[in-house]
Amino acid sequence: MNSALRRAILLVLAAAASAWGQFSLYLVNGGVEQPVGRAYDCGTVEPGASLALPFRIQNTSTSAAILDLLTVSGSGFSFAAANQPTVPLSLGPQQSVDFTVIFQSAGMGSYSAALDSVGISVILSATVPVELTAQLVGSGGVQSLAAAPVNFGAVARGSTGTVHILLVNQTNIGLVSPEPLVTGAGFALSGPLPGGMLVQPTASVTFDVQFSPTADGAASGALTLDGRTYPLTGTGVEPALPQPQISLTLPQAGSAQQGSVAVTLDTPAATSGTGSVTLTFQPAASISGSATDAGIAFASGGQSASFTVSPGDTQGHFGSQLAVLFQSGTTAGTLTVNVQLGSDSGQQSITILAAVVGVTAAQGVRSSGAVEVDLTGFDNTRSAGALAFTFFDAGGNAIAPAIDADSSASFASYFQNATDGTFALKAVFPVSGDTSQIAAFQATVTNSAGTQTTAKTSF
Numbered sequence: 001m002n003s004a005l006r007r008a009i010l011l012v013l014a015a016a017a018s019a020w021g022q023f024s025l026y027l028v029n030g031g032v033e034q035p036v037g038r039a040y041d042c043g044t045v046e047p048g049a050s051l052a053l054p055f056r057i058q059n060t061s062t063s064a065a066i067l068d069l070l071t072v073s074g075s076g077f078s079f080a081a082a083n084q085p086t087v088p089l090s091l092g093p094q095q096s097v098d099f100t101v102i103f104q105s106a107g108m109g110s111y112s113a114a115l116d117s118v119g120i121s122v123i124l125s126a127t128v129p130v131e132l133t134a135q136l137v138g139s140g141g142v143q144s145l146a147a148a149p150v151n152f153g154a155v156a157r158g159s160t161g162t163v164h165i166l167l168v169n170q171t172n173i174g175l176v177s178p179e180p181l182v183t184g185a186g187f188a189l190s191g192p193l194p195g196g197m198l199v200q201p202t203a204s205v206t207f208d209v210q211f212s213p214t215a216d217g218a219a220s221g222a223l224t225l226d227g228r229t230y231p232l233t234g235t236g237v238e239p240a241l242p243q244p245q246i247s248l249t250l251p252q253a254g255s256a257q258q259g260s261v262a263v264t265l266d267t268p269a270a271t272s273g274t275g276s277v278t279l280t281f282q283p284a285a286s287i288s289g290s291a292t293d294a295g296i297a298f299a300s301g302g303q304s305a306s307f308t309v310s311p312g313d314t315q316g317h318f319g320s321q322l323a324v325l326f327q328s329g330t331t332a333g334t335l336t337v338n339v340q341l342g343s344d345s346g347q348q349s350i351t352i353l354a355a356v357v358g359v360t361a362a363q364g365v366r367s368s369g370a371v372e373v374d375l376t377g378f379d380n381t382r383s384a385g386a387l388a389f390t391f392f393d394a395g396g397n398a399i400a401p402a403i404d405a406d407s408s409a410s411f412a413s414y415f416q417n418a419t420d421g422t423f424a425l426k427a428v429f430p431v432s433g434d435t436s437q438i439a440a441f442q443a444t445v446t447n448s449a450g451t452q453t454t455a456k457t458s459f
Contacts, residue, residue, distance in 0.1 A: 066088050077113035110128075298326045375454070407425075
């Protein structure tokens, strides 16, 4: 061999040796890199459960290098497809590549595999003990109890969340079930416990774990089975408020009435809360103008009232009362009571029917040359027009035929800007003669619902 060829071979060997020592292997745990030696023991893995080992290979040199070897060979061990690197792969100085080795086997015994890369050779080992396989039975099916923490999710304070645990014998011999143990505030075992029971091959036993939070916030605990510990987590939350329902009482479905509103709960309250009831109004289609009707209001004032609920209540409390009074106003239409409690709501409506004019007060005044008639009332149709007045002497006899008047235009103009159906009417009649002979009067008012005549009213 000539000297030139010998030098070329030495240069190639030197370059290969340099690349051979450029890579280092780490196990990544919570972001922390742990150097891996020539062997790594995965410990015991229960039958049917899987174990994920997150590894990182790093080019620890000051020059680029080619990673052209990465294999794992051995029963039960494999690469996770999600992040398996494709080799060859060039890594610059201090660059790294992550990958995951999965171990899973239902068969009992000891397992080993070789993890090889450029300049790296590690023996991986794991043991599948002869024991029952712990599984979690959930809405999504059955999964290994070791796959993830048992999470009860959000559970209302005063309520209980339950998970079912299954211990399966996947061996070919009978096994004795361990005694389960639960620790952590709010966590407890429930139902018949399987400790000490003989479980035959392919058979299983079950038990329940419950979470009953007594306070709001995150909680943690642990389930121990034959020396294995499985984390338990859950979150206590404020109980939901019950569904509110309106109880509306109105003796007559008409105007100028007083009614009451109560709030009933579909279940006894498990927590405290504050809700509200609100009055809304939609005038009848035949009514024009600003028919908001401020007369539709609670006795406490306004169109909204608040109530409270406390644990155990089946009704809302309006202060010290179980109901709040309201006025039905003086306009025909639909009156609706809305209730809101937490995220739940409800409503109840009642139709205020069209009615003849209601006269709430009538008064007559005499002077030397005239008589005056004053009427106060409401017209919930806002359609009053025709008027008639009859006057009587002291003996109750009509002095003259009724005096008619068409006041449709005047009423229409007034109600166009009125916010409710109330009105006050003043009618003055000149008299030639002795007004003291006029002792009483009656007034008749007509609207779209009919005619209303007052009682005889003395001057």
